[in-house]
Amino acid sequence: xxxxxxxxxxxxxxxxxxxxxxxxxxxxxxxxxxxxxxxxxxxxxxxxxxxxxxxxxxxxxxxxxxxxxxxxxxxxxxxxxxxxxxxxxxxxxxxxxxxxxxxxxxxxxxxxxxxxxxxxxxxxxxxxxxxxxxxxxxxxxxxxxxxxxxxxxxxxxxxxxxxxxxxxxxxxxxxxxxxxxxxxxxxxxxxxxxxxxxxxxxxxxxxxxxxxxx
Amino acid sequence: xxxxxxxxxxxxxxxxxxxxxxxxxxxxxxxxxxxxxxxxxxxxxxxxxxxxxxxxxxxxxxxxxxxxxxxxxxxxxxxxxxxxxxxxxxxxxxxxxxxxxxxxxxxxxxxxxxxxxxxxxxxxxxxxxxxxxxxxxxxxxx
Numbered sequence: 001x002x003x004x005x006x007x008x009x010x011x012x013x014x015x016x017x018x019x020x021x022x023x024x025x026x027x028x029x030x031x032x033x034x035x036x037x038x039x040x041x042x043x044x045x046x047x048x049x050x051x052x053x054x055x056x057x058x059x060x061x062x063x064x065x066x067x068x069x070x071x072x073x074x075x076x077x078x079x080x081x082x083x084x085x086x087x088x089x090x091x092x093x094x095x096x097x098x099x100x101x102x103x104x105x106x107x108x109x110x111x112x113x114x115x116x117x118x119x120x121x122x123x124x125x126x127x128x129x130x131x132x133x134x135x136x137x138x139x140x141x142x143x144x145x146x147x148x149x150x151x152x153x154x155x156x157x158x159x160x161x162x163x164x165x166x167x168x169x170x171x172x173x174x175x176x177x178x179x180x181x182x183x184x185x186x187x188x189x190x191x192x193x194x195x196x197x198x199x200x201x202x203x204x205x206x207x208x209x210x211x212x213x214x
Numbered sequence: 215x216x217x218x219x220x221x222x223x224x225x226x227x228x229x230x231x232x233x234x235x236x237x238x239x240x241x242x243x244x245x246x247x248x249x250x251x252x253x254x255x256x257x258x259x260x261x262x263x264x265x266x267x268x269x270x271x272x273x274x275x276x277x278x279x280x281x282x283x284x285x286x287x288x289x290x291x292x293x294x295x296x297x298x299x300x301x302x303x304x305x306x307x308x309x310x311x312x313x314x315x316x317x318x319x320x321x322x323x324x325x326x327x328x329x330x331x332x333x334x335x336x337x338x339x340x341x342x343x344x345x346x347x348x349x350x351x352x353x354x355x356x
Contacts, residue, residue: 062292090329094321096319124332126298190299
């Protein structure tokens, strides 16, 4: 007699509000030039009473998480939409969204947003440097449009005439090589190289590289 | 059946289910400790490096203004284009750079260190435990 009782206790369905998530982790595919990465986290209240979401917090100011309402009746589903602003972010990104419910305020559910953000324009390296007194030999910066990004490289300018640049096109509009040479290295110099593109057409983006003599 | 036999039976069932989950679940945890990221450094390691380290604070400008490691530069994804030239003014080729953010749970320091490496700063690391570890180290006199 006791075995069925113990087994039923062991297998008992919890009699409280409980959110069941379709997935706790989303990997977002980001294309070069995208401005944000969006992930949706779908859930259902599988408990026997109303679930109240009290707070949704993100691990980064760059990420927002929106919820249409806070209370979910038993069986009702909902969705949290997380948006990560890309800005100058590149490479692997991991952001967390902590969801706290009224029934379990001390144990929030952690949702994860993963994204690998490709660079739209690769400037490598993004700076060159000479020490004072070092021979003023040219150093090279490679600039390349990432495959699939609908931009063209137009030109590169130096904002300091004492740091000269020589630009050669490797693949017209898509790849350039810039040789940077300081006039001399007897005194500190600083230059910003402005890499002009034609995209987007209404506000073409400029990318940057830097040169320093120090 | 005695209570002890019932308890043992339940325990065996639970262990069996747990074992099966551990064996076949696609997201089962690794039983081996994950290898430490070679770019993550401890506070003790940075102390050994001494004053040659260039500190980068990846937190928000508000947090930076409130308090930061002496001589650190505030550099994050929000202010990159404005602050990276300032970083270069302080950086010397071959110098070790250590990035920190709020705490262990914060990923920003790892991401900024990665961006610095792809920008050409070969020796860019991030601090294990972040600002919290630094503060704790200061309080404990480490």
